[in-house]
Amino acid sequence: MTQEQIKQKVLDVLENHKVGSLATVIDGKPHSRYMTFFNEGLTLFTPTSEDTHKAEEIEANPNVHVLLGYDDNGFGDAYVEFSGIAKFNSSKELKDKIWSEKLERWFDGKDDPNLVVLEIKPTNIRLMNANENTPQTLEL
Numbered sequence: 581m582t583q584e585q586i587k588q589k590v591l592d593v594l595e596n597h598k599v600g601s602l603a604t605v606i607d608g609k610p611h612s613r614y615m616t617f618f619n620e621g622l623t624l625f626t627p628t629s630e631d632t633h634k635a636e637e638i639e640a641n642p643n644v645h646v647l648l649g650y651d652d653n654g655f656g657d658a659y660v661e662f663s664g665i666a667k668f669n670s671s672k673e674l675k676d677k678i679w680s681e682k683l684e685r686w687f688d689g690k691d692d693p694n695l696v697v698l699e700i701k702p703t704n705i706r707l708m709n710a711n712e713n714t715p716q717t718l719e720l
Contacts, residue, residue: 586716587622590707593649593660594619600648602626602698604637604666610645611637617648618678622720624662624700625669627678629686631694638666644700649708656709663704669697 581589594617603612613634615626624646628634638644644666649659674697679690687695705718 581711581713581716583719586707586718589658589710590622590660590705590718591619593658593707594622594624597648597651597659600646602634603645604634605641605643606633606637615646617646622702622705622718624664624698624702625674625678626698626700627675627683627687628696628698629694630668630696635668635696638668638698642666643703644698646700658710658714659708661704661706661708661715662700662702664700664702666698666700669699671697674699 598616598618599614600617601612602615603610605611615628618625642665644664646662646664647659648662650657675690675695678697702720705720707716707718708714710716
């Protein structure tokens with residue numbers, strides 16, 4: 581599989597799977613939780629509150645790991661292992677772009693001062709279960 585084919589398959593997973601796990605590091609150990617993700621190319625975004633354990637964990641160590649994929653029963657479904665560096669992005673434009681009514685469960689609107697967006701730039705991406713030639717690493 582060429583790098584362009586790997587990249588296209590990775591983008592297909594990122595664009596078609598919005599719920600995945602986000603792992604942070606606390607006391608040298610992983611801590612995972614489910615999050616909703618959006619992407620622009622290979623950059624991931626997820627809304628969160630500044631007042632969470634994950635925010636504290638990312639401030640202490642911005643290295644994160646994301647798993648996205650698996651449609652059906654989990655046997656043979658393609659997925660992505662995504663390692664990256666997270667930072668907080670409070671831009672109004674980005675909040676407007678990702679805002680949906682579903683977020684009202686946690687926030688008092690898109691102007692809630694606790695709403696921030698984690699912006700995750702990839703450091704390593706591996707495509708898993710896409711065919712007999714996986715895992716494949718996307719060269720960044």
